[in-house]
Amino acid sequence: MKQVRFHASTLLAGTAMALALLAAAGPATAQDATATDLQQINVEGDGNGDGIVDVPAGVSTADREKIQDRYAGDVMQVLRSAPGTFTREPADQPGITVNIRGMQGMGRVNSMIDGVPQTFSNLSGHGGTFDSLLYVEQNMLVGVDVTRGAVSGAEGMGTLAGAANFRTLDVDDVLLPGRDYGVMTSVRAGSNGFDYSRLLSGAVRTEMGEGEIGIVGALSDTKKSPYENGSGILYPNAGDQHPKSGLFKVNLSPNADHKLSLGGIWYGNEFLPGSSGYNWIVENQTYTAKYSYQPGSDLIDLSINAYLNITDLEFDGTNGNVSTFDGRKGTNTTTGFDISNRMRFDLGEETELKLTYGGAYSRDRYEGNAKRGANPDGTLVKAGVFSEATISHGIFDLTGGLRYDYWSLEGVSGYDAPGTNGCAAGGDPCPMETLSRDGGDLNPKVTLSARPLEWLQPYVTYAHTARPPTAAEMFYPGGHSFDGSSDPVNNNPNLVPEKSRGWEFGVNMTTDDLLTPGDSAWLKVGYFHNRIRDYITYDIDTDGAARWVNVDGTTVMKGLEVEGGYDAGRYYAGFSLTLADTKQPEGSAAGVGSDTGRLPDDFLTIDAGMRFLEETLTVGGRMRYVGKSKQAYINQSMAFDVDAYTLFDAHASWQVNENAKIFFNVENVFDTTYMKANSGLMDNYGGVKNGRGRTFIIGATARF
Template identity: 80%
Template structure:
């Protein structure tokens, strides 16, 4: 198996195609750029490029951040964006470039469907005694234009085999690069900073032109960000906040031969090298994501069809040249995910203020991990997920009743263990030999019902009851129980008897929205909800009844519950936004919790408040942000040995100035008061280091130009 390295030359070819089209497109008809990208797909309870006005109309726990929020307010730091979203957190060790999304206390092993442009990112690698099997999403910050989060049961293909929700990271498209009314253009962004933020830069080109009755658009981009070790609030250089220099690129082509048909093809490439303190090896990561999306919308109430196909390949290699360890130097692993889905929406007018909306479709994904002889505790295996889903919404008067049913099928294949070379029937001098093949399969019916009402234009209460389920992964079922699948461990530590995790959950929510609340032309909105989930067969690493350590289904019921509030006020000249989470989401802990099975432990409460003002006809925005994180815990061995983490409150400043149509400059100051703190849910290795890992005061300045 060969790890494919990404080089800038691979992207230059794609960008050259975009620039070539710029040159030949000529003065095609001017078209207004679509603000915010795609439309909200309410039937699937996904917010694809939605704005606050759309979100507050959705009877579900959904959130969305746009490009301005990610790039201007947070300087591209999408993990901070997620932590400022109610009910949503991240695992954030400073030495790991992968983004790990936690929703309502659940993360890893596919409990949350983390996607780039709708493509699931399923790579995981257990490395070191304080490592995790979390799904890791690798994306370069400058390419992001939005992140959409759905908490709880998710309809459609995005909810297949997930327990807690979904997060979709959207990347640049044609309209994000072009100026309004332009059909070709170039965009560039540059940032520089202090305290370990060296620089970040983006170059993108896009064009579109007529094609018969339709048009064709193309966009290409190159991006990289260089970071160095940083100091905490005490001025101490944090030892595990290693250097990294991710390089990435993107190329997309959109074909629309007429107003009915649209085909979009895309590719995103990511390449990085970094040293996680929990492993002792440099990780060489290469991630490739390819998409093909087709829609047919002829303007009929009976046909609104979409189909998607995707491929994601994540290659990982260990480099022990840092000298810290050699046992697994040269480890290689490839995680390959392929899939497709299709859905159609229908709408019927039943008269007397009654309307019926239907959504139905199917989805399939194939996830395979393959490693070399030094794969360690990362077993080879294949997980297939497939299913069909349907959803019907009846609207009559002030009421909307939505009933949904999905069938999720799963199938696992792997190897029970390996014999060491020179033992048993395995020839000497070669790689370990595979033992018996194992396979398991099953399926679950997961219903959902939502009742919503709008007795007043500004008031919408709703209640949802839903079932979700998550099948075990190859990492859990075929785990060797020791350091390596090389014949040195007892394959009995596999557990072919694992069954899926299941959740039964209630959600009670209310959406409030109004205009001219305190002043003419202002707008206020609020989403508040309470969730209560009962999870059975939670999978954790523990000592089984026969005395062997393996992944097992925990007994009893795990209850996770909490309150989530998200709101804002905008009067043009000044604005405010806030989010608040108060929850109890403790997970079952094993007797050796945190060692080889480090799971996310969230603070019970966290909140963000962002206020600001706009000047010079709203061209200049100046804002301040407070981030509060309550007390939390880092699991380690047992309750007595676990680390107790203090609460902390941080203050940031951000500003952006739209100089003119072509240029914007921005400033970010993180941790203005240089507070010393230990980040919640940052991992065992960070806590064992004994040094606060929170980044000290950091300045970042930058500019974006469009031509």
């Protein structure tokens, strides 16, 4: 397959085309801004309890204000501020790995950009990890939605622990209310390794027959340098990076019934992981096509989505390392589509039935060159059908769901080195036997919730989930494979899917006028208890070979998640708390080959502030507590202990007028020295605390 490469010229050409369409779109007519209709993870709200407090499940959401103003675009910390949600965060890797309830990597969490799964990973040493890596430029983000536990619909296909969807800029994020064309620009500058960040975007909306057309385009980049920790020591593995990104989207609505959205976002970055010895050149392309048909009928609410994601990796030895793996290339290509329909039936006597059903397909293909190392070529196909019905009667809602997920894997058992077993000398390694495996899982889900009081909603859920093995696990060649060949003894074609059986008990509470007239308060409390069988980890098999294996017995992960908030206009507060035991199995040489980290059992975030000048000026502070954790290394006795830490941040934003906003952030106000939890083996092995010291960031956004 021919690789599709992304360069700066691609970014500029694609985005310039979108901006040119802005100018060519013709005269516009005034219209109030409307909310973006998102199919993936149907959680609406602004992170202050709106929407999520009415969902009988573990869901959290963050809007643009929280991501960009309060957290200065640091979506890693935004994710860690949600209960039951964490990240793997090595200082030298900009890729995002989402951890939900102790599970991460290999598709256990479905991490998406605009609903498109991001499944890339580099397994073979030199900064590699078995975790999936999502690459997105921070300025492009306007929201992130997290679902913990079993996920309904296409987003839950083959996923074990939950899903996270990273939403990017759209037309209404750029335009001022009541405007049909405009430009938005944002710029930041800071200290301690935060050099600058900037965004330029434009959008237009105009009539098209009975409907309208909306177009948005954007360019963005962020420059970061090595930073000092709280002790003033320059962290050695936090290298330079300069991600660049471009985006365009076209939304077509010929009338009120039909809507078609086409989009593309590009990302490019070059960085040097401290343990790599090679520069990583990463280029990511994500394309979407979304169609919805909503004729106003209770029987038809149709959605059809298609997508393509291409992530390219290349090793560059220009930093002085021009040995074995200089010139390594690999491409991860994911294609897929899904279709679903929603129906509603009024059964009378306060009884209503809502039915959702559909199907989905995805194909994830990794291809490497002769220097692939331990990155095996292979293809994972997932397909499935799903349905979910909710019957509401009086104060009760009963939801029953059933899905069947099919999977198939194809790869090669290994490679003969040039000059061996009939493989031509002087050429590339030759593939051995092709292997294929397939299977399927039937996964039910049932939720019972009630509304005995207007402000109270208790619920209970029981669900099955399953994750098939990936090509990386089943066809893993073992070691570095320095000559580009692999040993089939390290493959494991007998792997079976991980299966989880889980309970969740929760309660949602919300009320207005709690302490003062016009205020609002909300609280979500949930307890989960998951039993996972056939957990896959890297270990010594019964024949003495090191490979990915299914663990005997049952792995139990359980915990309490609490999230809530209070807003009285003049002042506000929000918090999240996690108390959990999510210890996962550790195999041979844990942390060395698989870079396994162990989450802290407890972590807490509190954010509070006040608003002044008719609520145009917001001043707030945040406390982040992370409990003790471990970084796996060889065995239990050699594992690194990571101490608990408490950090304080400050933030402020001032909406000067309709057109301009100024914001200010201080990370780690007291310049605390600490080691970040779940940051990776090399960060711990280096012996230098990797937590960023006190950092100031100031910026402004203009819309006109």
